[in-house]
Amino acid sequence: MSTTATGAPAAAEQDWAPDGTLLRMREVDMHFGNGVHAVDAVDLAVRRGEFVSLVGPSGCGKSTLLRIAAGLESRTGGSMHVSTDAIGYVFQDPTLLPWRTVLANVELCTQLQHVGKAERRRKALDAIDMVGLRGFEENYPSQLSGGMKMRASLARALTLDPELFLFDEPFGAIDEITRERLNGELLRIFRAQRFAGVFVTHSIAEAVFLSTRVVVMSARPGRVVGSFDVPFDGHREPALRADAAFARLTGEIGECLRDAA
Structure with a gap:
């Protein structure tokens, strides 16, 4: 159900979720208790695919x-509708439990949802295959590279069969070559x-x-100041990054970002 920030019913469902829209924010504001105005009147809609x-x-x-989209923060203004409960979230840090193996870490979310042992094992192994970690199921986090x-964190989220997948700068702390490789893996999974x-x-x-x-x-308080469709x-x-059209688009976005800052 759609609600405003005060909990009142929002617009009709067909107005909120047309054409497979899974996330819609309207005029979303966020003021923290310490006086920081983080987000101002953000409109954002994301469809399936x-x-x-x-x-x-x-x-x-x-x-x-x-x-806010994941329900981990409560907005202080505006309205939001999320038309699925199947949400995956990958944090900046892998947040793996050091005493659990890769397999046990990947099983964690479905275990917390009380999925049966056989089914959660199947889902975990499928996800491990998908992210290219087959053969490392019994390794512990301390035995893995960044x-x-x-990859293990991504696999854990994949076991939830997410319809809405949220990524909070997951590759920011990884070297450039590994990051490009993970970009390719994520794109393959998305397809x-x-x-x-x-x-993010x-x-x-x-x-x-x-x-x-x-x-x-824009700079804080964050507002949407530009939206660019990607034509590729x-x-x-990987060779796309050297393409002239790719360079033009990154340049246009960079200019918009510099103006916004």
Whole structure:
């Protein structure tokens, strides 16, 4: 059900979720108790099959919007509708439990949802295969590289079969080569699963490579100041980053971002 920030019923369902829209925010505000105005009147809609990246200056409220979408923060103004309970969230840090193996970590979300042992094992192994970690099921987090830890975190979220997938700058602390490889893996998973994705990043090139649309936010309080459709087809290779059209689009987004800052 759609609600306003005060809990009152919002607009009719067909107005809120047309054409497979899984997330819609209208005039969303966020004021924290310490007086920080983080987000101001943000409108954002994401449909199934869209991968939308948020870029903007540090502290502009990108991660705050993600937490609001996931229900981890309560907005202080505006309205929001999420038309699915199947939400996956990947944090900046892999947040793996050090005493659990890769397999046990990947099983954790479905275990907390009381999914039967056989079914959660199947889901975990399928997700481990999907992210390329087969053979590392019995390893512990301390035995994994940074990129492998993020793969395990991604696999754990995949076991929830998310329709709405939220990514809070998951590859920011990883070296550039591993990051590009993980971009390709995530794009492959997106093509296979066709969820609605929202991805927070500081890298314009990463945003363009992954996305169907890039949304630019201003300095705090964060407002949407630009939206750029990405024209490249879904089968993107690393060489795309050297393409002239790719460079033009990243340049346009960069200019918008500089103006916004």
